[in-house]
Amino acid sequence: MLLYFLDLFGTVVFAISGVWVACRKDMDLFGALVLAFVTAVGGGTIRDVLLAATPVFWIKDTLYLMVILATVMVAIMGRKWHERSKWIMQVSDALGLAVFVVIGVTKSLSYGMEPMVAIMMGVLTGCGGGAIRDLLAGEIPMVLRKEIYASAAMVGGAVLVFIEPLIQNIDVTSVIAATVVLVLRLLALYKDLSLPCLSLPK
Amino acid sequence: MLLYFLDLFGTVVFAISGVWVACRKDMDLFGALVLAFVTAVGGGTIRDVLLAATPVFWIKDTLYLMVILATVMVAIMGRKWHERSKWIMQVSDALGLAVFVVIGVTKSLSYGMEPMVAIMMGVLTGCGGGAIRDLLAGEIPMVLRKEIYASAAMVGGAVLVFIEPLIQNIDVTSVIAATVVLVLRLLALYKDLSLPCLSLPK
Amino acid sequence: MLLYFLDLFGTVVFAISGVWVACRKDMDLFGALVLAFVTAVGGGTIRDVLLAATPVFWIKDTLYLMVILATVMVAIMGRKWHERSKWIMQVSDALGLAVFVVIGVTKSLSYGMEPMVAIMMGVLTGCGGGAIRDLLAGEIPMVLRKEIYASAAMVGGAVLVFIEPLIQNIDVTSVIAATVVLVLRLLALYKDLSLPCLSLPK
Numbered sequence: 001m002l003l004y005f006l007d008l009f010g011t012v013v014f015a016i017s018g019v020w021v022a023c024r025k026d027m028d029l030f031g032a033l034v035l036a037f038v039t040a041v042g043g044g045t046i047r048d049v050l051l052a053a054t055p056v057f058w059i060k061d062t063l064y065l066m067v068i069l070a071t072v073m074v075a076i077m078g079r080k081w082h083e084r085s086k087w088i089m090q091v092s093d094a095l096g097l098a099v100f101v102v103i104g105v106t107k108s109l110s111y112g113m114e115p116m117v118a119i120m121m122g123v124l125t126g127c128g129g130g131a132i133r134d135l136l137a138g139e140i141p142m143v144l145r146k147e148i149y150a151s152a153a154m155v156g157g158a159v160l161v162f163i164e165p166l167i168q169n170i171d172v173t174s175v176i177a178a179t180v181v182l183v184l185r186l187l188a189l190y191k192d193l194s195l196p197c198l199s200l201p202k
Numbered sequence: 203m204l205l206y207f208l209d210l211f212g213t214v215v216f217a218i219s220g221v222w223v224a225c226r227k228d229m230d231l232f233g234a235l236v237l238a239f240v241t242a243v244g245g246g247t248i249r250d251v252l253l254a255a256t257p258v259f260w261i262k263d264t265l266y267l268m269v270i271l272a273t274v275m276v277a278i279m280g281r282k283w284h285e286r287s288k289w290i291m292q293v294s295d296a297l298g299l300a301v302f303v304v305i306g307v308t309k310s311l312s313y314g315m316e317p318m319v320a321i322m323m324g325v326l327t328g329c330g331g332g333a334i335r336d337l338l339a340g341e342i343p344m345v346l347r348k349e350i351y352a353s354a355a356m357v358g359g360a361v362l363v364f365i366e367p368l369i370q371n372i373d374v375t376s377v378i379a380a381t382v383v384l385v386l387r388l389l390a391l392y393k394d395l396s397l398p399c400l401s402l403p404k
Numbered sequence: 405m406l407l408y409f410l411d412l413f414g415t416v417v418f419a420i421s422g423v424w425v426a427c428r429k430d431m432d433l434f435g436a437l438v439l440a441f442v443t444a445v446g447g448g449t450i451r452d453v454l455l456a457a458t459p460v461f462w463i464k465d466t467l468y469l470m471v472i473l474a475t476v477m478v479a480i481m482g483r484k485w486h487e488r489s490k491w492i493m494q495v496s497d498a499l500g501l502a503v504f505v506v507i508g509v510t511k512s513l514s515y516g517m518e519p520m521v522a523i524m525m526g527v528l529t530g531c532g533g534g535a536i537r538d539l540l541a542g543e544i545p546m547v548l549r550k551e552i553y554a555s556a557a558m559v560g561g562a563v564l565v566f567i568e569p570l571i572q573n574i575d576v577t578s579v580i581a582a583t584v585v586l587v588l589r590l591l592a593l594y595k596d597l598s599l600p601c602l603s604l605p606k
Contacts, residue, residue: 049453049458050449050453050458050459050460050463051458051459051463052458052459054458111459113463114466116466116469116470117462117463117466117469120469131540135539135540139542140429140540140541140542141540143434143435144426144429144431144432144434144435144438144439144540145429145430145431145432145435146432150434150438151433151434154434194432195432195433195434196432196433197430197431197432198423198426198427198430198431198432198433198435198436198480198483199427199428199430200424200427200428200483200486
């Protein structure tokens with residue numbers, strides 16, 4: 001129940017980030033709708049298709065679509081405050097990431113996936129939507145280039161998968177894993193940490 | 203039967219638009235094949251995958267592939283007429299859009315989808331292929347940025363979904379919905395209408 | 405058995421090419437992981453989704469993921485040799501392409517696909533991953549623009565599909581088809597052949 005609420009919270013936050021990218025790229029209302037939608041449910045959609053969990057989750061439960069629709073309207077009307085809400089959006093985004101990763105991993109485990117696949121699906125659920133958003137906006141996905149974002153998701157997913165057999169309580173392990181993602185991501189934001197860029201010698 | 207014929211007509215028109223983008227980007231024959239293919243069947247393919255209607259439609263009925271193949275050959279040979287046929291292509295494209303939207307919505311309804319999902323699937327069927335074409339050509343999808351294209355699809359899809367329970371004759375409602383899409387799209391072309399761009403205050 | 409080994413070989417080679425693109429674009433470790441992964445299994449994944457062969461192959465057999473992970477580590481550590489290994493990588497890539505095409509076609513035939521669909525699936529298995537890699541790196545997929553790469557895949561796939569009913573021994577036909585792809589691709593590399601670019605008259 002709490003997880004479902006947090007899931008919808010993450011959906012709202014991710015949808016807002018989609019709207020802002022659409023605005024930054026001078027798209028129209030339809031562009032904002034599409035970018036909000038792919039950011040919010042893109043990762044989970046690919047996950048469900050790969051797991052053969054189709055029809056995908058937002059087809060089975062249309063509350064997601066309605067939440068996204070409402071979010072787009074509110075975000076467009078309030079777009080002049082986007083600079084002022086930057087800090088609160090970053091923290092919310094970190095929380096959304098944590099929730100999405102936990103949902104992706106636990107859903108995959110419940111479909112009988114092996115640990116490595118479950119971790120990947122967690123990362124995909126958390127980061128996939130933002131990557132598609134960036135592609136549609138004509139940019140190389142941010143998540144591939146810098147910042148500790150996907151790596152926080154990966155560590156959190158690994159924690160969940162490895163402590164779950166020890167604790168055997170999915171609620172407790174979920175909270176621990178989500179906390180790991182959240183703390184790592186906030187730490188990275190606060191300390192401005194990122195993984196080193198790889199580069200080829202000339 | 204008529205719908206099937208119109209569906210193949212839309213396939214031809216969308217494939218031609220893929221070939222032209224490939225030519226504009228100096229791609230080779232294979233690039234033209236791929237762009238024609240994704241423009242013509244890309245939207246419907248994603249729809250079928252999300253609906254769990256796999257194997258997707260063009261695998262079950264290979265006439266689509268053969269039509270696309272033939273279209274690519276003819277379009278490449280006749281590419282010097284592309285400027286002269288601009289007007290007829292725009293009208294054909296509007297008709298193709300209308301047909302694809304109706305097919306997407308009615309197929310989704312026949313799979314028991316809720317109205318909101320069915321409308322989305324109609325828009326996806328009509329606009330998804332062109333968006334993938336633009337991405338593969340290194341462009342931000344046109345449909346996200348301007349012109350009344352997706353919005354015409356959305357209105358037509360909504361009309362279909364809402365009048366269908368009243369009229370209870372899918373043929374009649376299909377014709378009405380397709381007409382709505384076609385008229386809106388042609389009106390937008392003729393009057394040069396577009397949705398306002400969103401933008402962020404600096 | 406040999407085919408499985410060659411399949412893993414192709415996975416390694418394609419993963420390395422993903423790592424190099426990630427390095428060239430100054431991505432971080434996560435970017436290298438993602439690009440290696442999509443290059444190696446992207447084509448086969450889309451094939452499996454379209455064929456309704458889900459969960460996809462690398463979920464059923466996680467050896468692919470482990471091979472990719474190990475490859476990424478080794479490739480990153482050895483990236484200073486990337487210029488010196490250029491020639492050996494091109495030949496390996498041609499072999500990987502040949503194997504992937506054969507796997508894609510034979511898997512599709514075993515799912516009862518028609519010849520034309522099977523050829524497409526072979527091309528997709530061989531070329532799809534590299535195309536997604538290029539998209540994620542912000543480039544128009546190379547395969548759409550030049551070189552005899554996809555065309556070699558197409559010819560090899562067609563050979564397999566058409567001689568299979570004659571020879572009725574999938575091992576023999578696989579070897580013949582793979583050889584065709586390999587020879588065509590190496591010839592194209594050695595002679596610097598490419599299909600003519602299409603272009604639109606101004």
